[in-house]
Amino acid sequence: QSALTQPPSASGSPGQSVTISCTGTSSDVGGYNYVSWYQQHPGKAPKLMIYEVSKRPSGVPDRFSGSKSGNTASLTVSGLQAEDEADYYCSSYAGSNNFRIFGGGTKLTVL
Amino acid sequence: EVQVLESGGGLVQPGGSLRLSCAASGFTFNSNAMSWVRQAPGKGLEWVSIISGSGGSTYYADSVKGRFTISRDNSKNTLYLQLNSLRAEDTSVYYCAKERSYALDVWGPGTTVTVSS
Numbered sequence: 001q002s003a004l005t006q007p008p009s010a011s012g013s014p015g016q017s018v019t020i021s022c023t024g025t026s027s028d029v030g031g032y033n034y035v036s037w038y039q040q041h042p043g044k045a046p047k048l049m050i051y052e053v054s055k056r057p058s059g060v061p062d063r064f065s066g067s068k069s070g071n072t073a074s075l076t077v078s079g080l081q082a083e084d085e086a087d088y089y090c091s092s093y094a095g096s097n098n099f100r101i102f103g104g105g106t107k108l109t110v111l
Numbered sequence: 112e113v114q115v116l117e118s119g120g121g122l123v124q125p126g127g128s129l130r131l132s133c134a135a136s137g138f139t140f141n142s143n144a145m146s147w148v149r150q151a152p153g154k155g156l157e158w159v160s161i162i163s164g165s166g167g168s169t170y171y172a173d174s175v176k177g178r179f180t181i182s183r184d185n186s187k188n189t190l191y192l193q194l195n196s197l198r199a200e201d202t203s204v205y206y207c208a209k210e211r212s213y214a215l216d217v218w219g220p221g222t223t224v225t226v227s228s
Contacts, residue, residue, distance in 0.1 A: 003155070036214035038156070045206060045221055046148075046156065051214035089156050093213040099170045100146070100158040100213075 004029065004090055004103035011109040012080045020106045022073040022090030028101055030071035034093035037066055037075045040105075041086045049088075050075060077108070085110045113137035113217050115190075115207045120222030127197050131222055133190040133207030138217075141165070141185040144210035147192050149203035150221075157203075160192065161210065175201075197226045 005023040012018035022029065022037075029035055035053045038046035048057050050066035053073065063078045073092070077084055090103040119131040133145070147159040160171045160181040169181050180193040190207055202225050208215035 032213075034213035038215070040156075045218040046215070047218070048211075048214055048216045051216070052212055057216060091156075091158070091214070096170070098173075099161055102148075102156045102158060105155040 004092060004101055006088075006090060006103040006106045008104070009107045009109065011111055012077075013111045014080050014082065016080050017076060017078045018080060018108065019074050019076045020088055020090075020108070022075070022103050024071050024073075024092055024101070026071060028092040028094040028098075029068065029073050031095070032093045033068070035066065035068055035073040036091045037064075038089045038091065039086045040089065046089065080110050082110050084108060113209070115209060115217055115219040117205060117207045117219045117222035120205065120224045122225045122227065123197055124228050125198060125226055127226070129194045129197065129224060131192040131194065131205055131207075131224070133192075133219060135188045135190065135209070138209065140188040145183065145190045146208050146210055146215060147181060147190075148206045148208055148215065150206070151200070151203045159205070162190070194224065197224075199226050202226045
């Protein structure tokens with residue numbers, strides 16, 4: 001199973017919004033509402049930011065939002081802040097044979 | 112506080128074995144599925160394996176199937192990953208994570224496995 005497709009990089013200025021895409025297939029992203037997003041700062045463990053496509057865990061700012069259309073999911077970060085600079089990974093349930101698949105990651109730079 | 116903490120990483124020769132442990136606290140361990148995820152140096156995340164709360168169901172990534180075994184001891188609130196027939200490409204930081212609705216909501220700091228002669 002190939003990894004989900006994410007752009008390698010994204011950027012925006014403080015206060016702006018940026019959207020990161022995550023493209024899969026009908027066997028993963030398109031087939032289930034179980035897309036999640038993770039933020040990872042250098043040398044740190046990943047942190048769950050979005051689950052079930054658009055739900056935010058407690059403590060995650062509402063500047064982070066998720067959506068899905070067909071086989072592509074998206075993470076939008078509004079009101080960019082310096083601390084949002086990190087790597088972001090999407091993930092999807094992929095059925096009982098493959099269970100879970102990750103995207104290759106997107107490095108978000110706050111200019 | 113809900114937390115998980117991995118241990119057991121180290122340097123091992125190709126073809127060797129290692130057992131990773133993950134101690135969980137702050138939540139009802141036997142009610143939650145648990146996963147292992149790894150990250151090779153400078154690379155992205157790769158899901159490795161998952162085990163149900165009871166331990167009765169397990170799944171593996173194709174890259175480790177037949178070589179790695181996930182297990183748990185609910186009496187000790189501990190998750191394990193037995194790594195056999197290790198290869199250089201298994202060199203990674205291995206993370207233990209708690210499952211929540213097909214997502215990973217609690218992660219440990221990771222333990223490093225290096226496969227090299």
